[in-house]
Amino acid sequence: MRRLLFIEGLAPILWLIVALSILKLPAWKACPIALIISFVIAWQCFDMQLQDVMTGTLEGALMAIWPILGVIVSAIFAYNLTVHTGGMEKIKDMLSSVSTDKRMLILIIAWGFGAFLECMSGFGTAVAIGASMLVTVGVPPVNAVIACLVSNAAMSSFGSVGLPLTTLAKLTNFDPLQIATYTTLQLGFMVILMPFVMLVAFGGFKCLRGMIPACLIGGLGFCVPSVLGAATMGADLAGIGGAVCAMALLVVYAKKFPIKDPEYEIDDYDENFSITPGEAVRAWLVFLLIFVFLVICSIPAVSAVLKTVVTKVMIYTGPDAAPTSFQWITTPTILFVSAVIAGLVNNATVSDMINVLSRTVKTLIPTFITIITIIATARIMGYSGMTMAIATTTVAATGTFYPFIAPVIGSIGAFITGSATSSCVLLSKLQVDAALAIGMSETAQAWIAAANAAGSCVGKIISPQSIAIGAAAVGAFGVESQIMKFAVKVYLPFVLIMGCVVYFGQSLL
Numbered sequence: 454m455r456r457l458l459f460i461e462g463l464a465p466i467l468w469l470i471v472a473l474s475i476l477k478l479p480a481w482k483a484c485p486i487a488l489i490i491s492f493v494i495a496w497q498c499f500d501m502q503l504q505d506v507m508t509g510t511l512e513g514a515l516m517a518i519w520p521i522l523g524v525i526v527s528a529i530f531a532y533n534l535t536v537h538t539g540g541m542e543k544i545k546d547m548l549s550s551v552s553t554d555k556r557m558l559i560l561i562i563a564w565g566f567g568a569f570l571e572c573m574s575g576f577g578t579a580v581a582i583g584a585s586m587l588v589t590v591g592v593p594p595v596n597a598v599i600a601c602l603v604s605n606a607a608m609s610s611f612g613s614v615g616l617p618l619t620t621l622a623k624l625t626n627f628d629p630l631q632i633a634t635y636t637t638l639q640l641g642f643m644v645i646l647m648p649f650v651m652l653v654a655f656g657g658f659k660c661l662r663g664m665i666p667a668c669l670i671g672g673l674g675f676c677v678p679s680v681l682g683a684a685t686m687g688a689d690l691a692g693i694g695g696a697v698c699a700m701a702l703l704v705v706y707a708k709k710f711p712i713k714d715p716e717y718e719i720d721d722y723d724e725n726f727s728i729t730p731g732e733a734v735r736a737w738l739v740f741l742l743i744f745v746f747l748v749i750c751s752i753p754a755v756s757a758v759l760k761t762v763v764t765k766v767m768i769y770t771g772p773d774a775a776p777t778s779f780q781w782i783t784t785p786t787i788l789f790v791s792a793v794i795a796g797l798v799n800n801a802t803v804s805d806m807i808n809v810l811s812r813t814v815k816t817l818i819p820t821f822i823t824i825i826t827i828i829a830t831a832r833i834m835g836y837s838g839m840t841m842a843i844a845t846t847t848v849a850a851t852g853t854f855y856p857f858i859a860p861v862i863g864s865i866g867a868f869i870t871g872s873a874t875s876s877c878v879l880l881s882k883l884q885v886d887a888a889l890a891i892g893m894s895e896t897a898q899a900w901i902a903a904a905n906a907a908g909s910c911v912g913k914i915i916s917p918q919s920i921a922i923g924a925a926a927v928g929a930f931g932v933e934s935q936i937m938k939f940a941v942k943v944y945l946p947f948v949l950i951m952g953c954v955v956y957f958g959q960s961l962l
Contacts, residue, residue, distance in 0.1 A: 459846035461498045462839035465491040465830055466879070469869045473917065480871060481819035484826040491830045495837035505771035509836045512768040512777055513829030521620060521824055521874065523785030524613045528573060530813045531739050531792035532582075537809050538799035540736035543728060545586050547736070550726045552707040555592055555717045556652055556664050560671050561707065562586050563597075563604045564648055565700030568675060572611045572692035573740060580605050580923040591719050592655065595932050598923035599654045599939050606914045606943075607647045608675070609873040610636050610906040611692025614747070614784050617873040618688035621881050621906055624831070627899045633683035633691055635903035639860075639954050640910060641680065643947055645672035650943060656717075663712055670706050674699035686751045689784060693744060739795035746787045759783070771836055827875045835882040844886035855887055856959055859901050860951040863908025864944070871916045873909035881905050896962050904955040911948045915940045 465487040472483035492510065495501040501509075535541045548561055563583045571579035580601045587597035610617045618636060622629040648668040652660040661668070679695030686694075734741070749755055765776040796806050834840045848855055862884065866876030881902055888901040913919055920936050 458498070458842040461494050462834070462842040464494055465834065465839075466843075466869070470865075473869055477917075479819065480827075481822040484823045484830070488826040488830045488833075491833045491837075491839065495833050495839065499837040499839060499842075501833075501837045502771065505769070505836065506833060508768055508770045509832050510829045513832035514825050515768065515777065515779075516832070517825040517828040519779055520783055520785050521616060521828070522821055524616050524788065525820060525824070526810075526814060526817060527785045527788035527792065528613050529817065530810050531573070531743070531788055531795075532570070533813050534792050534796045534801060534806060534809050535736075535739055537805060538796065538801050540739070540795075540799060541582075543732060543736040545589070546726055547728060547733065548586075548704075549590055551704050552712065553719045554707075554712045554714060555590060555719060556655065556660055556714075557667060557703075557707050557712055558590050558719070559587060559592065559600050559651055559655055560648055560664075560667055561700065561703050562590075563600045563651060564671050564675075565696065565703050567601055567604045568608045568692065568696035569700060569740070571605055571608050572696050573614065573743065580919055584923045594924075595935060596655050598920070598932075598936055600651045601923055602914055602919055602936070602940060603647055603651050603654055603943055605919065606910050606947075607640065607644045608679075608692050608696070609867070609910045609913045610640070611679070611688060611695075612873060614743075614788065615688025615690075615692060616784075617877045617906055617909065619784075620874055621877040621902060622688075624835075624878065624881050625885050625899075625902045627902060629687050630684065631896075631899050632903050632906070633688040634680070635900050636688075636906045637676075637680045637683040637691060639903060639907040639951065639958065641676050642950060642954060643911070644676040644679070645669075648672045654939060654943075660717075663714065666710075667703065667706055667712075670702050671699050674702040686748075690744075690747050690751060693747070697744070735795075735799050738798055739791050742791035742794055743788060746791060747784075750782075750787065769832075769836065823872075824875065828878045831878045831880075831882065834879075840880075840883040841886045844883050845890055847883075848887050848890040853891055854956075855891055856901060856904070857952040857956040859884055859887075859904035859955055860908030860911065861948055863905035864912030864948050864951075866905070867909040867912030868916050871913075871919055873906060873913060876909040876912065877906055893959075894962075897959050900955070900959055900962055904951075907951055907955070908948065911944060911951055914947075915944045 468490055469483055469487050472478040473480065492506055496503055496506050548566055549558065551561055552558055567579040567583040570582055583601040584597040587600065588594055618633050619629055622632040648671040649661060652664055652668065675695040675698065678698040679691045682691035682694040750759060759782045760780060762780065762782045764779045767774065767776050793806060851858060862880055863876055866880045867873055884901050884905045885898050888898040893901065915937060920933050924933055924936065
């Protein structure tokens, strides 16, 4: 009986693996079918009342719309508006003027600025923008995509202003600061090593010649501030703070200790590029405003007031139902207001902003379908006991060894969905149920939940969707298998290292 329930409970996940990996269906087509499968199985096989299945689906859909889709729309709108006003082109020129060494620019653009873009918007933005910028400074397209995929993996859990981690904390009812801190600790070793891996991906180990100090500065420059930020301010600012510090330190190092190696010199660059302080501030304004507003809103006194602007609605009708809370003055609001202010300062008209917002929404429709259906699927699987059935069987097979495979499960979720957020939504309950089944303490359960987010970062390296986005951004169609071949070589050792970190790290809690 247990084995049958395990197979039935696993059906939506198995479908997603087959649909995305074998049938090559886009996520927006595969995920609605997964929702239908979970709906029918919960109703027919797990004895869930039809009304409860329907209200559970509705609750998941509404949770997807706000705040998750609110964050996505606002973040991408902010970026698109920056492109529209010419700010992104100025930012690219500013970064490219720091050094004439391609390796240094890979670290500054793909690691520093890429981390900043990922933490601000996520959903492939950093890979697409970073890869296209690297190509403009002379990095071969395939190498540019690989470097950005590797970089993106280190901070995917902080994407869209910490959305994967805040979502994970909400779904598992753990303290967001605790989840953010545990995730940064688990990712620490990988974060420090990734700048080295990026340069090796560019041109082999010889690329590290003279670059070891810069790689260490980039890795530690992100790792240390992100750990401290997670422990004090949460996921919203941890990644952004780490990205800003890493980028600033790399720029300062490149200026103070310029690297001159003819083999990696840029062929064509503007020696006379200049920009006034006012132009620089306007170009970066939306990101500066987001950072400042998030810092202000993280102040306990301010946060306490903002949390009072909330609507609580009883949606789910099943056992142990609790009201669903919608906090209105939160990350999506901050992102959207920052974008509008920056747009006005950069002479964008209201009509311009409406047009940019309209285009943004239209391009994100497949993402809307994916996120809404995947979160609804996860809610049904959790409420019906499907995730518990999977967890119980998995624990029976692995026992106390389960923490080692927790990151592997998270990485599979990111591989399937192409999103750290979706992986956390789909599998976080399963991870916590498994930890509970082997008798782990509440603190250790949070550690395992964080392992899902950390594992999701590793899984992003081999995500077909991420690879496709990067290849499309640089016009390198038909090279996906070549990129995947290298990506797997990075994925395998890191997911094993992550398993060891989670397994042995639990004893330190």
